[in-house]
Amino acid sequence: MRNLLFLDIETSGLNTGKDRIVQLSTRLVSLTEPQDYNQLIRSRKLVVPAVNASIYGVINQAAVTKEIAIAQAIIELTPYIRQADIIVGHNIAQTIAILLAAARRNNHQAIIKMLTHPHFGFDLGNRAAICTQQLAGDYLRFLGQSPSSSDTELAVIYHRIFGEDIPHNHDIPARALASQRVYDFLSTFKQKHENEFLADIVFF
Numbered sequence: 001m002r003n004l005l006f007l008d009i010e011t012s013g014l015n016t017g018k019d020r021i022v023q024l025s026t027r028l029v030s031l032t033e034p035q036d037y038n039q040l041i042r043s044r045k046l047v048v049p050a051v052n053a054s055i056y057g058v059i060n061q062a063a064v065t066k067e068i069a070i071a072q073a074i075i076e077l078t079p080y081i082r083q084a085d086i087i088v089g090h091n092i093a094q095t096i097a098i099l100l101a102a103a104r105r106n107n108h109q110a111i112i113k114m115l116t117h118p119h120f121g122f123d124l125g126n127r128a129a130i131c132t133q134q135l136a137g138d139y140l141r142f143l144g145q146s147p148s149s150s151d152t153e154l155a156v157i158y159h160r161i162f163g164e165d166i167p168h169n170h171d172i173p174a175r176a177l178a179s180q181r182v183y184d185f186l187s188t189f190k191q192k193h194e195n196e197f198l199a200d201i202v203f204f
Contacts, residue, residue: 003030005084008176009095016101021070025173027180028080037080038173042067071106078110085127090154090179092131132179135186138197154178161185
């Protein structure tokens with residue numbers, strides 16, 4: 001059995017050059033019990049846009065007792081990534097790009113090494129990634145549809161598959177678990193139909 005690391009992050013925006021991680025959450029699934037990690041990130045320079053604050057429940061005041069610096073969070077995240085064979089998430093390419101940018105800013109060579117060639121990807125890499133958003137697109141095309149990007153958003157595909165909303169959709173740990181549930185469904189679906197989706201593995 002491959003060790004799967006389900007990963008989701010929340011950021012102050014989508015620009016890897018200037019925007020910062022404000023929360024990250026993972027679930028490591030292996031032969032043992034699942035291991036969860038969830039952390040709010042502190043940054044003195046970070047001001048979360050009001051729209052993000054209202055949507056994700058993140059406030060600009062520092063929650064001093066609960067938040068840690070991104071450099072410390074990266075250190076704590078490293079063992080989970082090291083154990084993972086496959087990193088799974090919705091729009092995982094963007095997630096990993098943002099995580100790598102944070103690691104480079106903090107000169108965290110271990111994560112940079114683990115998430116870049118030759119240690120990451122098909123070419124004898126130790127780990128790779130699966131994007132549940134791309135899998136969702138393949139699933140809908142298998143059903144004869146032509147999905148738009150909004151059709152494959154996590155909340156939309158989750159509701160389409162399970163007929164219910166993601167519990168606490170704007171909560172990052174809940175979204176990581178939702179990615180796991182979507183992945184498990186799509187993995188079972190393709191095995192049942194003996195179909196290989198084009199987006200089984202993505203790498204950079």
